[in-house]
Amino acid sequence: MTQPSLIEIRDAIRSGQTSSREYVQTTLQRIEQLEHRLGMLISHDAERALAQAEQIDAKIARGEPVGELAGVPILIKDNLCTRFGTTTAGSRILENYRAPYDAHVVERLQQAGAVIVGKTNLDEFAMGSSTENSAFKPTRNPWDLERVPGGSSGGSAAAVAAGVVAGTLGSDTGGSIRQPAAFCGVCGLKPTYGRVSRYGLLAYGSSLDQIGPFARNVRDLALLLHTIAGKDHRDSTSVDEPVPDYVAALDRPLRRMRIGYAEEYFGEGLDPEVRAAVEAALDVYRAAGAEVVPVHLPHMKYAIACYYVVAVAEASSNLARYDGVHYGHRTARPKDYLDVYCSSRQEGFGAEVRRRIMLGTYALSSGYYDAYYLKALKVRTLIRQDFEHAFADVDVIASPTTPTPAVRIGEKTSDPLAMYLMDIYTVSVNLAGIPGLSIPCGFTRAGLPIGLQLMGSHFAEEKLLRIAHEYQSRTDWHTKSPALAQP
Amino acid sequence: MPKIDESEVRRIAHLSRLNPTDDEVRLFADQLSAVLEYMEQLNEVDTTDVPPTAHALPVRNVFRDDEPGGCLTPDEALAAAPARDGSFFAVPKVLEQDSV
Numbered sequence: 001m002t003q004p005s006l007i008e009i010r011d012a013i014r015s016g017q018t019s020s021r022e023y024v025q026t027t028l029q030r031i032e033q034l035e036h037r038l039g040m041l042i043s044h045d046a047e048r049a050l051a052q053a054e055q056i057d058a059k060i061a062r063g064e065p066v067g068e069l070a071g072v073p074i075l076i077k078d079n080l081c082t083r084f085g086t087t088t089a090g091s092r093i094l095e096n097y098r099a100p101y102d103a104h105v106v107e108r109l110q111q112a113g114a115v116i117v118g119k120t121n122l123d124e125f126a127m128g129s130s131t132e133n134s135a136f137k138p139t140r141n142p143w144d145l146e147r148v149p150g151g152s153s154g155g156s157a158a159a160v161a162a163g164v165v166a167g168t169l170g171s172d173t174g175g176s177i178r179q180p181a182a183f184c185g186v187c188g189l190k191p192t193y194g195r196v197s198r199y200g201l202l203a204y205g206s207s208l209d210q211i212g213p214f215a216r217n218v219r220d221l222a223l224l225l226h227t228i229a230g231k232d233h234r235d236s237t238s239v240d241e242p243v244p245d246y247v248a249a250l251d252r253p254l255r256r257m258r259i260g261y262a263e264e265y266f267g268e269g270l271d272p273e274v275r276a277a278v279e280a281a282l283d284v285y286r287a288a289g290a291e292v293v294p295v296h297l298p299h300m301k302y303a304i305a306c307y308y309v310v311a312v313a314e315a316s317s318n319l320a321r322y323d324g325v326h327y328g329h330r331t332a333r334p335k336d337y338l339d340v341y342c343s344s345r346q347e348g349f350g351a352e353v354r355r356r357i358m359l360g361t362y363a364l365s366s367g368y369y370d371a372y373y374l375k376a377l378k379v380r381t382l383i384r385q386d387f388e389h390a391f392a393d394v395d396v397i398a399s400p401t402t403p404t405p406a407v408r409i410g411e412k413t414s415d416p417l418a419m420y421l422m423d424i425y426t427v428s429v430n431l432a433g434i435p436g437l438s439i440p441c442g443f444t445r446a447g448l449p450i451g452l453q454l455m456g457s458h459f460a461e462e463k464l465l466r467i468a469h470e471y472q473s474r475t476d477w478h479t480k481s482p483a484l485a486q487p
Numbered sequence: 488m489p490k491i492d493e494s495e496v497r498r499i500a501h502l503s504r505l506n507p508t509d510d511e512v513r514l515f516a517d518q519l520s521a522v523l524e525y526m527e528q529l530n531e532v533d534t535t536d537v538p539p540t541a542h543a544l545p546v547r548n549v550f551r552d553d554e555p556g557g558c559l560t561p562d563e564a565l566a567a568a569p570a571r572d573g574s575f576f577a578v579p580k581v582l583e584q585d586s587v
Contacts, residue, residue, distance in 0.1 A: 100566060100567070193544055194544055207541060207542055236549040237544075299532065302531075302532055304525075305528050305529050306529060308525075309529070316503065320504075323504075325568075325578055326568060326576055327567035327568060328567070328569070329569070330570070334579055337579050337581045340578055342506045345505055345506075346507065354515075355515060355518060357505065358496070358503050358515065358519060359519055359522060359523070361499050362491070362499050363526075365499070365502060371530075372526060372529075375529050378538070379532050380539070380540040381539060381540040382532065382537060416518050416522060417518075417521050417522050417525055420522070432543055433544055434543075
């Protein structure tokens, strides 16, 4: 059985065919049934969600106007600030933190009438590729409970795959939306840097971070992006570009599509089954009349090294704010003032966060700044220029989202560098600030989902979504659900 | 020969305001060295005359009207403080110790 899409749920509620309360109750039942097996959520509030659903139902019954997502249950990643409940970022240091304000995207979702039922699990401060770095629990992959869901937005991806909700929000600094979308067999979009305000997103790598949606199909991604995109004066990096009607655009097929194929994404380390599925997806495009043309991204092989220097440098600066003074965990018996900082941070941060803070501190420290940080910023320019040259010739570039399907829980945790290399195909999109998405394009023989990544030029989300939709109108991979998603 | 030894890990930990255990210092020396060695491959790239990119978009200074807006009340701002004293964040004594 196919799970209902976000838009189907929205339409059923709006027409009075099914109430918001019923959908929210279904979501709560699924949480009840699945949470202990999957570990998708850090917190949820049934009472609050049901009360909101009833308000929406009453409005609809009275014939009052309601928003684009009225009554639709949604989950958001727990690094997005909410006035309700806690905002933990998956960290002990914020275990009991209650934010005094809502993130911009939370305001937007609530204005649209969405019912935010709960907050999803993540790698601590979004640092990780498997959701095993959550201080609270790992999330498991709904297709195989012995495997990771990807990360860092693993809870948001798993919840969509498991049929708990039809849409979620995550954040993507180096692949944290696209990689878990690929591992969990759902759709995930990282918008252009500046497309969505990050006001209220707990910062990790500020020149890379972007908030984006997960859903089961491209049409739902388009609706969620339309809801959250646009300029917000509280994030001065958000850009005042018009927000087109991404959903309506999907019904205007492109007359001609030029799809770039970069051999740099198909080299050593790529799993043969993943390669075969992505090449088959390119054949689907060829059959749709698209031209698949070679492009070159000669600096791709430096993307991981470049990304991790930039990301950890920015992280070390951003995470200096967790000091045990203003909010968050404070050590019980500090020896002195300095120890408030050192022991609170040591106790509050997990190992991967501390490794990244230390790496970043090192890369920015006197004597190493030019060798690591400045060098990485220059290589970043070359990576960005590679994309600019490619997009002069093609509409999108297609690649695998990940080199392998989902790995086993514990497989990469003892070797940080091996974990970092799982992001090899996703990080360059963040370095260049361009949009990228992942959609399902097949399964391995063992039944694990495979993701197709499509990348576009700055603010070309409309075209990117139209090209992704074209694929979904010709294939049905995105309609497959794991066995445990069946009610 | 690791890129960074245990004393270097301790120095970075201090700059990072962290208190790693001895076991962790040994583990991190190996792990951080492996990552830094991987990062060294950036040196293969010729970046002569390449300007650095700190920001992916050509963002310029963003001006807006200087209008007073709302802000958190002292109670809201202090609500999550581990310790407070009236309308202040409370910390252990800062003076009467060697500067750091």
